Amino acid sequence: MARQDQITLKKAMSGNYRSHALNSTRRKFNLNLQKVTILENNKKVTYLVSAKTMRTLRKKGKI
Template identity: 60%
Template structure:
């Protein structure tokens, strides 16, 4: 599962890159993925890839193990 947030399921967005002459070429906006260690309800520790925004939410909820 490359380039996906393992918690929210969000993936890269696609669209067009526009020049001054309005030429359109396909491009992709990738997520800012970070590896993070998270503890589940049973106290088991595992590493997942999450986006920077999801990481911010996890830190706010004190679910990150550092």
């Protein structure tokens, strides 16, 4: 499975490492993925979501 939020479909971003000499090397900014269990149609479903999505779900009362 790709490192992707299963609800918002966000993916990792890419960028550069920068040294003091301004050398650049490619890197990835991975998501902070967490497992969360949500009730859907009286069944427990486990999703892999980002920490920001999990905060939003808590705010909306879905968790």
